[in-house]
Every structure is written in structure tokens, then in C-alpha cells.
Amino acid sequence: MPKSYSEREKALIKTRLKEEGRLLFSQYGMKKTTVDELVRRVNIPKGTFYLFYASKELLVFDLIMEEQAAIQAELLAAAAALEHPISKESFSALLFDLYKRTTESFLFPIFTGGDYELIVRKLPDEALERNIEEDNDSISRLFALIPQARGKNMTVFSGAFRAIALLALHKNEIGAELFDDTLRLLIDGLSEKLFEVEL
Numbered sequence: 001m002p003k004s005y006s007e008r009e010k011a012l013i014k015t016r017l018k019e020e021g022r023l024l025f026s027q028y029g030m031k032k033t034t035v036d037e038l039v040r041r042v043n044i045p046k047g048t049f050y051l052f053y054a055s056k057e058l059l060v061f062d063l064i065m066e067e068q069a070a071i072q073a074e075l076l077a078a079a080a081a082l083e084h085p086i087s088k089e090s091f092s093a094l095l096f097d098l099y100k101r102t103t104e105s106f107l108f109p110i111f112t113g114g115d116y117e118l119i120v121r122k123l124p125d126e127a128l129e130r131n132i133e134e135d136n137d138s139i140s141r142l143f144a145l146i147p148q149a150r151g152k153n154m155t156v157f158s159g160a161f162r163a164i165a166l167l168a169l170h171k172n173e174i175g176a177e178l179f180d181d182t183l184r185l186l187i188d189g190l191s192e193k194l195f196e197v198e199l
Contacts, residue, residue: 055122057123075094140154164190
């Protein structure tokens, strides 16, 4: 039976699990990273891991959510810093740069190595729903910065942003040499619809 921990100890352990998880998952991927290796590096009993996460997939999902929140915050800050009114071209360039940055994230190999599907399969429905709600909230705040976006179906645009983000899963099928141009074309099309003035 795992010992009881103070709130401070729990916070430290969770932070260490995330730090080591980030290192191990980026280096070895999810399949080759074991709970045994995580707890060895954090210096806790194996049972303690399960006080924080029901599975290593939930730890990975927690890291994905943190990374996604950081990218969304960066997008909102960068969009707010653009010259107003925001132009379609500057918005497209901003989105392209941010999506490209996600391919440099420590989590990118998880998305392209086939681990993402395993993670999603093991997640409880409420975790996926929470992720979609957070995406919708971010898009709602982004829409507030773009006058032309008001009155448009935010949920559909949120889904389109997610679809573009998931495009990286299929980089090989698209063709590595075509990926950037394909990504830019889709972002430009999304921006075109977002900035379209409805009569």
C-alpha cells in the first residue's frame, strides 16, 4: 500500500513524473517507456504512480494537454499582438508558424509514431470531451479578436483547427516534400472562410 503524502510531496512527485515522462516519451516513445522506468527515475514505489495516473497513457495525455494549452496561449497572445484589425494574411502566417512549431515539440514523435491512437483508445470519454471544450474555449477567445469571425459557427471552425493539427499524423502519406505547402494551403483556406464577410 503506498504511503500517504503531503500536498507538497504530491505536487513534487507529479512534477517529477511529468519531467521524467517528457524526457522518456520524447526519447523512447510511449510503447518503450515503462512505468517501472518512470518510478525508478522519480524514486517512488510503483504503487505511488497509480495514485497520480491510472496508466502511462493518462500521463502522456496530461503532457499533451499542457503542451496544447501553452500553444493555444501563445496563439492568443500572438494574435492579440498583431496589428488590428488583423488581416487574413497575418493570421495565416501566424497559424502556419504555430503549427510548424508543434512539429518541433517533444510530443511530435508520439503523434507520428502511432502512439496517439493508443492513447486515445485508453482515455475516458470525459478526458476527450474536456479537450474539445478547451479547444472550443480557445477558439471562442480567438474569435473575439477577429471581427469578421463573429456570427460564424465556432464549433465547426474549432473542428477545422483540430483537423489541421492532426494533419501531422499523416505527414508520410501526404509526402514530406509536400507537407508544408499542403499545410499552408489548408490554413489559407481556413483563414479565407474565417475572414469572409457575409452579406
